[in-house]
Amino acid sequence: QVQLQxxxxxxxxxxxxxxxxxxxxxxxxxxxxxxxxRQPPGKGLEWIGYIYHSxxxxxxxxxxxxxxxxxxxxxxxxQVSLKVNSVTAADTAVYYCARLGANYYFDFWGQGSLVTxxx
Amino acid sequence: xxxxxxxxATLSVSPGERVTLSCRASQSVITxxxxxxxxxxxxxxxxxxxxxxxxxxxxxxxxxxxxxTEFTLTISSLQSEDFAVYYCxxxxxxxxxxxxxxxxxx
Numbered sequence: 001q002v003q004l005q006x007x008x009x010x011x012x013x014x015x016x017x018x019x020x021x022x023x024x025x026x027x028x029x030x031x032x033x034x035x036x037x038r039q040p041p042g043k044g045l046e047w048i049g050y051i052y053h054s055x056x057x058x059x060x061x062x063x064x065x066x067x068x069x070x071x072x073x074x075x076x077x078x079q080v081s082l083k084v085n086s087v088t089a090a091d092t093a094v095y096y097c098a099r100l101g102a103n104y105y106f107d108f109w110g111q112g113s114l115v116t117x118x119x
Numbered sequence: 120x121x122x123x124x125x126x127x128a129t130l131s132v133s134p135g136e137r138v139t140l141s142c143r144a145s146q147s148v149i150t151x152x153x154x155x156x157x158x159x160x161x162x163x164x165x166x167x168x169x170x171x172x173x174x175x176x177x178x179x180x181x182x183x184x185x186x187x188t189e190f191t192l193t194i195s196s197l198q199s200e201d202f203a204v205y206y207c208x209x210x211x212x213x214x215x216x217x218x219x220x221x222x223x224x225x
Contacts, residue, residue, distance in 0.1 A: 035214075037163075037216075044206065044216060044217075044218045044219045045155075045163065045206055045208075045216040045219075046216065047208075047213070047214035047215065047216065050214075060213065062213070062214070063120065063213070096162065096163070101165075101168060103151065103168070103169070103210055104151075104210035104214060105153035105165060105168045105208060105210055106153075106155075106163070106165060106208075107165050107168075107174065108165075109163055109164075110162070111162055112162060
């Protein structure tokens with residue numbers, strides 16, 4: 001069964017770049033789309049984007065975050081990465097990595113990584 | 120953007136009751152609709168995709184229905200472990216989540 005493990009700094013300063021990595025095990029990273037979702041403390045889920053491994057790095061981002069988000073796939077390391085630049089306190093959230101099923105729903109989720117934006 | 124609206128925001132119910140949660144899309148998503156359960160402090164879990172197909176390992180008491188803009192998630196007989204927040208998600212055009220419905224013990 002697929003397992004997803006997010007990792008990255010728990011604290012990021014305002015205006016800096018948030019960087020997270022999701023290590024994929026138990027499944028082929030080249031067989032699926034992979035996505036990121038975030039959840040501010042006490043609030044609902046917000047889709048960030050998803051990516052496929054192809055040479056073109058096919059991606060689709062939430063329009064509201066598109067200008068600040070970059071995703072990538074490293075097939076040699078079996079990991080998916082997320083970068084969000086110019087962060088503010090509003091970017092404080094638990095960030096989840098997830099596998100996309102046959103269509104664009106999320107069938108397996110990582111445990112999540114809490115990122116706090118604060119000086 | 121497709122706006123997903125869930126109702127009610129909170130529902131107080133007793134174990135054993137049948138409960139129906141609603142999700143409305145601002146435009147047709149056909150049957151590109153999923154439901155998730157999130158227990159307190161836990162990761163969301165996929166319950167339903169394609170509006171009505173149960174995900175692997177999901178008990179039969181969970182059922183989904185609807186198409187177009189109106190969807191429902193029904194739990195036929197609430198168990199203690201079902202008290203959680205439930206989210207709908209459309210995936211016809213990008214991805215959008217509803218704001219969630221919290222099921223609490225009456």
